[in-house]
Amino acid sequence: MTDGGHIGASPGGIGTRPDVLRIGNASGFYGDRFDALREMLTGGPLDVLTGDYLAELTMLILGRDRLKDPARGYARTFLRQLEDGLGLAAERGVRIVTNAGGLHPAGLADDIRELAARVGVPVRVAHVEGDDLLARGGWGEGVLTANAYLGGGGIAACLRAGAEVVVTGRVTDAALVSGAAAAHFGWRPDDWDRLAGAVIAGHVLECGAQATGGNYSFFGAHDLRRPGFPLAEIADDGSSVITKHPDTGGAVTTGTVTAQLLYETTGARYPGPDVTARLDTVRLAPDGPDRVRIEGVRGEPPPPTVKVGLTRLGGWRNEVTFVLTGLDVDLKADLVRTQMEAAFAASGRRPAEVRWQLARTDHPDAATEEEASALLRLVVRDAGQEAVGRVVSGAAVELALASYPGFHVTAPPGKGSPYGVFEAAYVPAGDVPHTAVLADGRRVEIPPPGTTREPAPAPEPPLPAPLPPGGATRRAPLGLVAGARSGDKGGAANVGVWARTDEGWRWLAHALTVEKFRQLLPETRDLPVERHVLPRLRALNFVVEGLLGEGVAAQARFDPQAKAVGEWLRSRHMDIPEVLL
Structure with missing residues (x-):
């Protein structure tokens, strides 16, 4: 143990190295691999371990739990994982940051303190609150939960005050990482580029093994019997290296990272409560076996409103x-x-x-x-x-x-069974309370961003030069030359498609138009479809409005989260130049 029997370094510090912060992930959803927390703590060095337990459907489940018992409403699996994980974190000086608090972060924080006393591990537990806006009212009939997507400011305040476990309710998934990085490096709220880089790293980590080969189009090249969970080595300038613990399954490649970057995103601007990250500025490069460097990320002021789920x-x-x-x-x-x-x-x-x-x-x-x-x-x-x-x-x-x-x-x-509906509302950022409740009970109010900017559509980038005309083509599945990753965004679905080579990108960028996309996926023919071009990732991102009806909880279609729409697209046949095959 360090720091007088507590987890982590001295209050305000996090990592053992000032130049890099090693942040791992042990959960991508409520129900992810139970042993992942132990595996990440024992598999190699870490400074911070995060866990993402919240999704749109999860909030509905927790809302129903809270109806049955007001003391519930958080991800109980996390508490069970801590029964031996808390001691392991103490031995290794790892701080833990998680949104497992769901609808009751204060309740989970109290239960962690009780668990710590029972297992004999002194621990400073803090939590973040303010996201729950249900009592505010005005949301319409039958609303069960109303939670704002907070940023990383509260997390950073808790860590700077020496917290060793930080529990949040609804924050953006990437805030678990960006908040920890901001605390470690002392970033200011207007360090847009640094924050954007950490947000991108957090977006790669948030879905766990999806960054290490899980749900990956070209899965046959890697051992996926038990993929490891990802971690990011974040530097003071916001750049990062995505990797995993040694001797764990799966793989970290530019392809697996590209796939996760495209997951559940829309256009070139990726807005959040702390910063708008520019996906069209992301540069990926191999950095050794199972290591991919992310750099060049630019950030802009966040929007003036905050999303409420x-x-x-x-x-x-x-x-x-x-x-x-x-x-x-x-x-x-x-x-x-x-x-x-x-x-x-x-x-x-x-x-x-x-x-x-x-x-x-x-x-x-x-x-x-x-x-x-x-x-x-x-x-x-x-x-x-x-x-x-x-x-x-x-x-x-x-x-x-x-x-x-x-x-x-x-x-x-x-x-029959009840079904849920997810909707998104937006409120001024200044109307959302954001409070860090420190381990000693002090409450620190996190101010809204001092500068905001409404994200405008990014200008359409120039397309690469097309392949020379007249070459031979062959009717074949698109997936022979392109990968895809799809997911849900409320009632919309996104389908990210990327080429594996520069030559493939020269063909894909011109061949896979919105019209062609609709032709290949007839279920989208009568729905609004937008195409976003991301040349640095050799990728196209399609957003299909209304494909999922009222969201995943409504289970409106065969694949309610659009998880396999990308693979459906890859299975469709196109006239592909033989030089690519």
Whole structure:
């Protein structure tokens, strides 16, 4: 132990080296690998260990927990991880920063103190609050949670005052890293470039193993049986090196880092409560095995407003998947649709929203029954449980002996379950309280940014020179020459696509237009689609508004978080120059 039996260096200092701060990540979501916290603490040197537990869906889950018990509302998994992790952090002088506090950071901080006393590890615990704006009101009917996305100022204040564990509620995911870096290096609130560099590093770390080969298009080149979690070596100028502990699985390459940089982003400007980072200024370069350097990041003043994530219970949903085997699949699907619609009409209580989706997963002359079968998915939503429960399940069950030949379903229909809706609101930054509650109980108010600027669309950068015309082409999957990473942003989806080579970029930048994107992904044809060009990453980022309906909690589509839209795009065929293949 150091510092009189407490974790970490002397109050105000963090790292053992003043020139670099080693920040690791041990969680990308609530439910991530439980042992990751121990693995990161024991796998190699660290100064700070972060954990991201919050997502849009998580806030809804925690909101429902809080309804059942006001003392709940935080990520309880984190407390269990600390049962042995707290002692390990003490031995190694590692400070811990996490947003696992969710809707009740003060409650989690108190429970950590109780745990520390029980396991005999003295620890200074601080927390950040002010993000919970539910009591402010005016959010509309049925809102369950209303939380502003705070920046890293509160985290920095807690660490500068000597905190060894900092618990927050809703902060931006990257703030866990940028706040720690600002505390260590003493950055000012207007050190835009430094802050932007740390935000970019934080964005790479925030989703855990996605930066070390997880969910990576070209996964076959790496051992992914148990990928390690990432860490960043951050320098005073805001540059960083992304790496991982030695002898851990996965890989850190310019490709894995590019994929994560494109995840859940939109245009060239990446706005946050502390700084607007310019994604179009990011430069990546190999820095040795499993090491990628990030430099050149420019920052601008943050916007004058702060995003507030709202969740509410939207109603009830249910689904039934009918299995259609063998011949006449379309006729069988038409029959069951007609029968179910007739049952809805007879009940007088047709669900408010009824969606049918036929997935032709069947193969002709199949060697197994499963390969001979298609899936017809019925999804219903309504404000009342009866309309999605008894009405739907009763109608489906009654068809068991009176419908198409081979009738069966993948699972017995249930009573329905509640679904949530995510919305984003924006309030002036000065209207959001931001308070660091230090380990000794003192409260430090974090002022809003002194300078703000409304982010304007970045000018369209020049495209690279196209490949020489007239070359031979071959019809092939796009994924042979390009990687992709997709995700959710409320009701929108983003699909980042990058070329693996300069020549591939010269082709991709001209070939994959918005029109071509819509053609390849017919589900996007009637939706607004924006294309953003990021030449330094050899990447295009497409944002599709409305693809996810009311957000992931609403489960509006087969892939409610758009996790696989990028891989769908890569599987689509285009006329690709043979020189690239």
